[in-house]
Amino acid sequence: MSYILNNNNQKIHYKQISGKKPGIIFIHGLNSDMTGQKAISIEKYAKKNKLNFIKFDCRGHGKSYGKFEDFTISDWKKDLLNIIDKIAKGPQILVGSSMGGWLMLLAAKARSARICGMIGLAAAPDYIDDFYASLSKTNKSKLKKNGIIKYSSYGFTYLIRKKYIDDGFKNKILKKTFKWNKPLILIHGLKDKVVSEKVPLKILKKIKGNFARVIYLKNSDHSLSNKIDLKIINDSILSIIKEKF
DSSP states (O other): OEEEEOTTSOEEEEEEEOOEEEEEEEEOOTTOOTTSHHHHHHHHHHHHTTEEEEEEOOTTSTTSSSOGGGOOHHHHHHHHHHHHHHTOOSOEEEEEETHHHHHHHHHHHHTGGGEEEEEEESOOTTTHHHHHHHSOHHHHHHHHHHSEEEEEETTEEEEEEHHHHHHHHHTOOSSSOEEOOSOEEEEEETTOSSSOTTHHHHHHHHEESSOEEEEEETTOOTTOOSHHHHHHHHHHHHHHHHHHO
8 A cells, every 4th residue: 555645744545557658647536545446447457558657646535634514625636646746647637526626727737848648537617506506594503603503425434624615715727718739528317306417517627728528428426437437538548549649
């Protein structure tokens, strides 16, 4: 088991496969980790094609340091940047799932020279808007008064702090146009009940560049983890490699 330490001496759990460039970095979603089917599938693809591959757990997830409720989008962005700066070598393709798609865009803006392509899997940038809007008046009141609430959604129950909401609003990335003239592929299932099918189009409207495209999958849901989904994800990685290398 491999870890890196951040500036606060907190462990970030990761796994790396050595190979040729470009590297691939998988970024998991909210309340997920690096052991999911998409991460495993991409890892197998990287091994087969002898590509460098990294997957990791954001703090408060998986085997990395801390509890979920103690962290924010800014913290998880820093985790990804630590992976890019301290572990990854050379150009990277970022593959971000759901919340990981938000982190992917934030990291690409911060490390543009290092990122040669992006693939968003049910990418959910700025999801904090819909999240906050969905909260009941009671929960909003409790957040304001106590700074923390217990929240249940899609089979998960977890604690949410006010700083998580406030920080999410500060990290919104679709408020302005996004200069990106490199490959961007957004894969989205039309049966996704977590992230609206309109989100990829919102992203496209903000991207200034000619290499962005959306792939809609008629019978796929938010997980994008069935056999066809996984093949399309790996084929998308290959298309970026062929385009850029």
